[in-house]
Amino acid sequence: MTLGQPSRPAKTLLCTTFSLIAFAANSVLCRLALKGGEIDPSSFTAVRLVAGAVVLAVILQVTAGKKGKKSRGGWWAALMLFLYAVTFSFAYTSLDTGTGALVLFGTVQLTIVLIGYFRGVKLRVLEWSGMIIAFGGLAYLVLPGVKAPSMIGFMLMAAAGAAWGIYTLSGRESINPLADTAFNFIRTIPLVIVLVIVALQDIQLSAQGILLAAISGGVASGIGYTLWYTALGGLSATESAVVQLAVPVIAAMGGVIFVSESLSQRLVISTVLTLSGILMVTLGQHDHVRLRR
Numbered sequence: 001m002t003l004g005q006p007s008r009p010a011k012t013l014l015c016t017t018f019s020l021i022a023f024a025a026n027s028v029l030c031r032l033a034l035k036g037g038e039i040d041p042s043s044f045t046a047v048r049l050v051a052g053a054v055v056l057a058v059i060l061q062v063t064a065g066k067k068g069k070k071s072r073g074g075w076w077a078a079l080m081l082f083l084y085a086v087t088f089s090f091a092y093t094s095l096d097t098g099t100g101a102l103v104l105f106g107t108v109q110l111t112i113v114l115i116g117y118f119r120g121v122k123l124r125v126l127e128w129s130g131m132i133i134a135f136g137g138l139a140y141l142v143l144p145g146v147k148a149p150s151m152i153g154f155m156l157m158a159a160a161g162a163a164w165g166i167y168t169l170s171g172r173e174s175i176n177p178l179a180d181t182a183f184n185f186i187r188t189i190p191l192v193i194v195l196v197i198v199a200l201q202d203i204q205l206s207a208q209g210i211l212l213a214a215i216s217g218g219v220a221s222g223i224g225y226t227l228w229y230t231a232l233g234g235l236s237a238t239e240s241a242v243v244q245l246a247v248p249v250i251a252a253m254g255g256v257i258f259v260s261e262s263l264s265q266r267l268v269i270s271t272v273l274t275l276s277g278i279l280m281v282t283l284g285q286h287d288h289v290r291l292r293r
Contacts, residue, residue, distance in 0.1 A: 012234030015227040016243055022224025024101065024250035029216040030089060031097040031259050039209025041089035042199035046192045047210055049085055049185060051217030056182035056226065063178065071176035071183075077167055078187030084163035085188070085221075086195060087156045094153035097255025098267055099141065102248040103154055106138055106274045107161025109241055112169060113281055123284075130280025137273030140266070147264040177229030185222060241282040245275045 033039050039047070092100055113131065117123055123131070142154050174180045196203070232240055248271060255261040 015231035019228035022220040025220040027101045027251040028254035033212040038206045040204040044213045045089045047213035048217035051214040052222035053185035055218035056222045060182045071179045073180040073183035077170040078184045080163045080167040082188040082191045087160040091156035094150035098252025101251030103157040104161045108165040111165030126284035130277040134277030141270035147266040
């Protein structure tokens with residue numbers, strides 16, 4: 001290790017920490033922009049993805065001289081990225097920051113587990129119990145009641161979580177995280193153009209809304225996702241799943257601080273149930289892999 005260059009564990013820790021904050025910041029920035037009517041969800045999605053593509057293209061150009069394996073992402077990953085971004089934005093027109101983040105990352109982890117199951121990864125009693133508890137936590141969140149979130153918002157965010165789960169799996173084998181992320185963002189541009197044309201009559205813009213969307217795309221999304229892909233190289237599948245459980249908590253705190261939202265008892269109970277269930281599944285899978293080895 002050269003002087004001034006962080007060790008691999010330190011690099012993984014720094015990349016992971018920034019990534020988790022960035023993931024939570026996306027929820028806060030989106031909710032902040034949409035709650036105040038500073039921008040419409042279609043425009044937020046468009047600015048976010050374009051800003052991410054521009055920032056990543058610049059970074060990719062600056063680092064072009066560095067040696068590394070060439071990689072250009074893929075159209076399937078780009079489609080999942082776009083689907084995640086657009087459903088994420090529309091979901092936050094009716095969900096609080098913490099609620100949206102919980103549904104998003106709960107669905108992400110459940111999607112990854114279910115895809116693994118259908119690929120032949122068998123679940124044991126502990127893991128099935130965790131799945132039931134996690135699903136029960138999300139179900140409790142949307143039970144009829146005064147504090148229940150919008151069902152449409154819930155379904156949209158669940159779709160965003162499923163898309164992000166698939167996108168995460170596609171990036172786990174990335175040989176060049178920066179290039180893959182950059183080209184995936186660039187590939188969303190044709191879809192962004194179609195989205196803008198379809199939503200042309202409903203476009204609502206302000207300087208503050210554009211700024212919030214640009215920060216979400218350029219910093220929290222583009223750079224954040226690249227660092228997350230980088231962090232995955234130093235994290236086991238179990239570790240990467242467990243650390244992401246912190247995101248809904250960080251996002252909920254951000255919603256309280258920056259968006260002046262309150263934490264309902266329903267959200268707190270749902271968060272405890274959902275994250276506890278996912279933790280049971282994750283640790284169960286880790287133990288299963290360890291025993292097999």
